[in-house]
Amino acid sequence: MSIGETKPLIDVRGLRVGRAADGRTLLSDVSFAVEAGRSLAIVGESGSGKSLTVRATLGLLPAGLVAQGDVTLAGRPVSRDPKALRALRGGTVSLLLQDPFTLLNPLRKVGKQIADGLARGKRTPAEIARRLAEVGLSADVAERRPYELSGGMRQRVGLACALAGDPTILIADEPTTALDVTTQAEVLDLIRRVQRERGMAFVLITHDLRVAFSMSDDVLVLYAGRTAETGPAAAVRAAPRHPYTRALLAAEPPLDRRLTVIPSIPGTVPAHDAVLGRCGFADRCALAGDACRDGTPEPRPAGPGRTSACVRADVLAATAPAEPETAPEPEPAEGSGPALLEISGLIRTFRGAKRPALAGIDLRVGPGEAVGIVGESGSGKTTLARCVVGLERPDGGAITFDGTSYGDLRALPKGERARVLRGVQMVFQDPYSSLNPVRSVGAVLAEALRAAGRDGGKAEVAALLDLVGLRPDVAGRPPAGMSGGERQRVAIARAVAGRPRLLICDESVSALDVSVQAQILDLLADLRSSLSMALLFITHDLAVVRQITDRVYVLASGHCRESGPTAQILDSPTDPYTRALLASVPIPRP
Amino acid sequence: MRLPGPAVAVALLVLAATGTAALFGGLLVPDATAQDLTTGITFPGPGHPLGTDELGRDVLRLLVAGASTAVLGALAVSAGSMLTGNLIGLPAGYLGGRADALAMRWADLMLSIPALLVAVVVAGVMGGGYWLAILVLIVLFAPTDARVVRGAVLEQRSRAYVEAARLQNLTSWRIMTRHVWPNILPVALANAFLNFAYALVSLASLSFLGLGVAAGSPDWGRTLSDNKGQLFANPWAAVAPGLAIIITAAAVTVVGDWLQERAERRRLAR
Incomplete structure (x- = not known):
């Protein structure tokens, strides 16, 4: 098929998606076009309709949803011709999905899965090796099964599978969201390189503005199921x-x-x-x-x-x-006075693991100090936090919180354990699973207040809701139907109900949209000063750690690689790992 | 709310009719066991839509009166085994460790025993009786329930809301009963529905073997057993109670599935 240079490979006009059952509209008037060799990023927060847009384009909507509008793929009108669309999918048009851990069949060898997409005459070991080489993997990977590969390797295999039918159009739905930052950078580089080499039309769906601007020629910003803005990325x-x-x-x-x-x-x-x-x-x-x-x-x-x-x-x-106003870098308060939390030589090895999750970590948080822990998955940052609050039992080392020393918090006498848990609380990552779906917000907060020795009456619950910027009538509602940001505010309210002296935030803003993330970060900074709490902020996001912490520890594979004032570590890192982390933050294209 | 499909609607109607018969059977057909030896056994005819048995008892009336022992007994078995299963499965799943090991080995042991055979032996040795049959079935059903509940608890235990509750330093009992239990209730209830169907058939089997309800009493299993020799004189005398057991069991299973699907949808829509 020959297509003129200027004729777009994907041309979507007036796309509209509705639900057949109740006639609700979920998306209206979305139009875009991508030419060969060009790339478009569709950006939006959750609920903006970005996934719906590509699914409607490819005719892959979930049952019950109906699309209208004109879709032309590789010069063929497909919106009213499901058969033509089926013929194009997997060949001319290919889709790369988000989760590298579920997109491959765990029981089949990688080579077979790539061969599935190859044209019938091309299913040879040499061709499979060539395809693996294209995505930066060696030929022996073909004989392995997905569970033997890391997340980044799986996503590379996913890409090889997506490219197997030699598509002219590649669509990627959040292809790197589930990956670690350093891996994400590698995979993004790879996708961009392959896209240029093959001259494919490329559509990238992402919630991450940095990724969008670093990867694409054009952007389409979606908001509440409608196009807000389109144009060249720069x-x-x-x-x-x-x-x-x-x-x-x-x-x-x-x-x-x-x-x-x-x-x-x-x-x-x-x-x-x-x-x-x-x-x-x-x-x-x-x-x-x-x-x-x-x-x-x-x-x-x-x-x-x-x-x-x-x-x-x-x-x-x-x-x-x-x-926005730049804040003066905080004076590092390390070493002044007794520590609120002192961790020394903390060791934890999970049963069956090859290496320890924590291999002797020392850490210190002063009263009222904001300390960050930065690391990728498997660095041990979450295990560390869970040891402090007694959700995990360390194998060795000591934790001293506010004068009470322990290894296993659960082994402490009741009274001392209660005292520690009144002083240190935690906010979890996922605001959806951290609230009990069958209990109302008011019941959750009243219970937290009573556990902290208060009466937990309506007035106290209302005051607590006010503290985190929620209206008092939220108390009667169950968490269902609340947004992620609102839920995270409730989870924060629950944690600060007893006025703890240390609040541990374990990736507490990672699951939130950017605009909401900013709200929650501002809230945490406000609470820290109004309640004079110390913060132990665990994250993989270096920009976030810059905003909220005074000092930072960089963790990798259970070891502390570097620690010091946040500004100093991020501006002039000395450890190669920290440098690699910083280098993996996507940079907008010039 | 989504309307139930035709199969579920029919099943709900069947259960409504069965429930009415079970609760008010004594009022509807006070003289169900009245014998009319002069009539004897007859095919369905005027006055007797399903005919009579060899004692001249109206089969339809027997059917209505027999719902009570059959259905209420099955209800007692499924409720009793769910209660026991929750009391064992909840702490086993939540506390883990030794409590879990002990409960699960007990369950393994119980499950390795052929249920109906034990029921027959126990009922036979102890002379049978309706309530004894129910008790035996509760003991035999409980391990499965305990396992189902434990599995559901294990799934919930690792959720962040449970960990958050632990950070409030709440007692294990409070976390189990107030936080975890309401979340596994749909699973436990759906399982109770399936148990009900199974208990209905098991109780009828015991009655059929003469180990449940006393001979001559109106009970589906018993009537089936009493009339099994009359298949040629009036097949309905034996077939009707058998059909009642099958249809009720099927209806309960359909409704149980429907309720579980609904609970699942609600959970996903969360």
Whole structure:
């Protein structure tokens, strides 16, 4: 099939997705086109409709959802021709999925899985070896099964499978979200290289602005199931023409400096059909006027190759975004006075593991200090936190919290254990599993208050909700139906109910959208000063650790590689591992 | 709420009818066991839609009156075994370690015994009787329930909300009963439904063998047993109670599946 240079390989016009059962609309008026050799990133927070967009494009919507609109793939109109679409899928059009741990069949050898996608005459060992080499793997990987491979290798195999049918169009749905930062950087580099070499049209779906701008020529910003803004990546990044894009970019914490307040977007993403007939962003927008709530704003040209769905795009273009204030780097308070938490020589080896999860870690948190622990999965950072609060039993070493020393917190006498747990609390990563689905918010908080020796009455619960920025009527609701950000606020309220002296946050903002992440980071910083708590902040995200901590420990494979003032470690790392971590943060394309 | 499908609707109707018969059978057909030896055994005819048995008892009336012992007994078995299963499975799953090992070896031991055979032996040695049969079935069913509950608890135990509760320094008892138990309740209930169907058939089998309800009493299993010799004179006398057992058991299974699916959907929609 020969296609003219200018004719796009993917052309989607007026895409609309609705639910057949109740007639609800989930997505409207999404249009985009990608030419051969070009790449487009579809960016949006959860609920924006980015996954729905590609699934509708490929005819892979879940049962019960119906798509309308015109889709042309490789010059063939497919929106009304499921048969043609089936013929294209897996060959001309290929999809790379998010989770490298589930996308491969665990029982089949890698080579066989790649061969499945190859043309019938090409299923030879030599061809499979060539395909593996293309994604940077050696030929012997073909004989291995997925469980013998690391996450990064599996995603490379996933890519090789996606490329097996020699597609001209590659679509990747959050391809690196489940990977560690250093692995993510490698896989992103690989995808970009292969895409250029093969001259494929490439669509990348991501929630991560850094990844989007580092990977693609163009971006499409989705908000509440509608196009907010489109344009060349560099131009959109430099001067967004939609307030949502601008706010989203501002909410992304910078790696190179600390802000006094991270500009967050108030509220949460509304459902698409809750904001029909008006601008979906109006309720969260500082620029919003009457015109924004009167009719749906259509995407209009806003500069060369750009569109914006903001009726006040020219106002936006005329005003420079407010530069967020840079905070003075904190004075490191290490060594002054007695430590609140002192960990020495902590060792933990899980049964059957080849190496210890913690291989003798020393760590110290002073009263009121904010300390970060940075590391990738398997570094031992979570095991460390769990040992402190007694969810895990260390094999050796000592923990001293506020004058009480222990190895296994569960082995302490009841009274002392209660005293420690009143002083140290933890906020978990996943706000969905950390709240009991059958208990109302009020019951959860009342119980936490009573456990801390308070009466847990309505007034106290209301005060606690107010402290974390929630309205008192939330108390009667179950967690179902609450957004991730709201849930995480409840989880924080539960943790601070007894006014702990140390709050451990284990990846507490990693599962949240960028705009919400900024809200929660600001909340944690406020609580830290108003309750004079110390923070032990565990994360894989270096930009986040820069914003919220004074000192940082870098962990890898159960060892502490480096520690010191956060600014110093991030600006001039001495350990090669820290340097590798910093180098793996995606950089926007020039 | 989504409407139940036709199969579920029919099953619900069957259960409503069976439930009415079980609860109010004594009022509906007070003279079910009244004999009319002059009539003797007859095919279905006017006045007797399902005919009569050799004692001249109306088969339909016997069927309605027999629901009580059959259904309430099965209900007692499934409720009793669910209660026992929860009391054992909850601490076994949550506490783990020795409590778990002890409970599970007990369950293994119980499950290695052929259930119905034991019931027959025990009932035979102790002279039989309705309540003894129920008790034996509870003891035999409980290990399976304990395992199901334990499995559900294990799935919940590693959830962050349970760990958060542990960080509140709550007692294990409180975490088990207030936090974990409500979350496994749908699983336990669905299992109780399946047990009900199984208990219905098992109790009927025991009655059929003459080890449950006393001879001559209106009970589905018993009636089936009493009338098994009359298949040619009036097949309905034996077939009708048999069908009642099968249909009720099937209806309970259908409704149980439906409830479990609903609970699952709600959990996913969370």
